[in-house]
Amino acid sequence: MINGVDAAALTAVLDGRWAHIRQTVRDELGAEFVTVPGESGADARERVTRLIRELPTDVGVASAFPVAYGGSADPGGSTVAAEMLGQVDLSLMVKAGVQWGLFGGAVVALGTKHHHDRYLRDIISADLMGCFAMTETGHGSDVQQLRTTCTYDPSSGNFVLHTPHEAARKDYIGNAAKDGRMAVVFAQLITGGERYGVHAWMVPIRDEDGNPMPGITIGDDGPKAGLLGVDNGRLSFDHVTVPRDMLLDRYGQVAADGTYTSGIANDTRRFFTMLGTLVRGRVTVGAAASAATRNALTIAVRYGDARRQFTRPGDDREVVLNDYLAHQRKLLPALARTYAYVFAQEELAVTMGEVQTSTGPVDEHRQRELESRAAGLKAVQTWHATSTIQMCRQACGGAGYLAENRLPGLKADTDVFTTFEGDNTVLLQLVAKGLLTGYRDAFGSLDGWGRATFVAEQVREMVLERTAARSLIQRLVSAVPGRDEEVAVTDRGWHLSVFEDREKHLLESVIRRLRKGAATKKDRPFDIFNDVQDHVLSTATAHIDRITLEAFVAGIDRTTDPAARALLAKLCDLYALTTIEKDKAWFLEHGRLTPARSKAITAVVNDLLRELRPHMRTLVDAFAIPDEWLNAAILREEPARQDTMAKEDDAIRQS
């Protein structure tokens, strides 16, 4: 039995390294910044455009910019600030993400000093609103195949930007429909009759009066499922003149005579290096999805503590929803996973900060590991948001369906998080490719799956790449005694070794299948990979589950308050065991669990739910979301309603 857990002690652990930013956002963003349920699209756009300029600078959303231009060069902190904004209003968070993360981030990462000098201050102040125009109607996931062209003409010294057909128009672009005056436009660079792959240009799209610039057609994507405050639109270019110095030329330069130069000779490698520098958007989207999940869970848990249905025989009062095992089964495993992601996300933000502020030579291994984790954690956190917010909606019954109770809005706004900043399925393939290639060398090239000559030991090495708490984890794993049946199902070392073993086994068997495919389909690398795609996705998920568990274990290790530590340990048990339970079929099929042990896990999960029941409220209070941000009518009204009914029942009984 765990007693005396102080929510504030948990908050301190959850807030982590950037506690000061989280607290500043809580202190400074009041009700005027919070989502207005049920507002019209036009009102939402007007409100969000106004608020983006009123955001206090010290809340840190734009803090990733270089110090010389008024930023604080804190990439990790800026993702945390954006995550916090996601708890206030998701449209505001996405609009900020487009302006400072995508548009501003691209200028910083892909541009050079003269672009920075000319534009960064106005971007930070939001005097210059801009777009990140990469996606086209015809190409979203496979952006290397973009069809927009930007062709250099040495006689004029300008580029000519052109949309060759409708499938090449830029689509879904944030800030395009109403506010953007400039766009970072991605297109195929052509000079001297040669193509050099996708590059980016700064392109003015509206004049001072808000009218489209000559040759540019701007459209509105129209009503969307959610994110009503964001003006997503379309851009087409009809032979638009773009001065040579508007090419964001950090990775590829075009001289006045049209000569192309780049420090990275291979077009594909150059493009993926450019994309790699833009990883912050993905890190932010995963974080904001989890922030919205925490809002939904807080609403559902608090409602479940107040709402009563059905009486126990012999009792006068009805039972609160959270006392039902079925309700605990809905809420507590989701809560445990949400906690796990807080720790994994913090590790990711720390790594990103270190990689992006490092002044030494580029550490390619760390950069790839960062991209892989960002992709994987974005995918699992956004899927978790979609399923958990829907579950919370149902856990609040009919009340969960009313806009005034916020859950429909959270659901609609986070839905697209599974798609933008990289479709989740495509992202998980990226994670698996990172694991499989063992950094490419073993395979020859990313496309050359058929030529795989893999040595089994490499798998182990890759599975065990560094994490924050590697030595602690190794110690726990090596302390697991003998046969599984002799180890308690709550043994942390056992959890860690089971997660690690599943990942390793999946990876080895994918490799075996790839090699088998290579033997029969020698010249069809696409088919070789496509035939194991399901297996590849399971491997990526197992990898992310494992690093998430390890981050949770490291988080507990950092917790000094004994009661908070004990509660987190129980929650971590629940995360580990419900993850195993969800994939029971795999563990049983592969002889990793006996039927008896599998049943024992279900029984222990139910025991854990009972143990954690008294702490549900503390666990959500620890998220420290101000009531005015939650802004859910049921949280104000339901406790009062229950009081009234209880008094009425008492009066009837006494009369």
Ligand SMILES: Cc1cc2nc3c(=O)[nH]c(=O)nc-3n(C[C@H](O)[C@H](O)[C@H](O)COP(=O)(O)OP(=O)(O)OC[C@H]3O[C@@H](n4cnc5c(N)ncnc54)[C@H](O)[C@@H]3O)c2cc1C
């Ligand atoms: C609200 C909103 C805002 C956006 N904002 C911007 C913005 O500001 N700037 C910008 O440039 N873009 C933006 N986008 C675009 C977004 O990034 C793309 O929608 C996204 O990358 C997916 O591309 P797509 O829509 O073409 O889907 P597709 O790539 O066509 O995917 C459709 C389906 O096919 C599946 N699929 C695709 N490839 C594979 C594969 N190899 N294997 C298996 N399955 C596959 C996917 O999993 C998905 O289920 C925005 C989109 C939306 C909806």
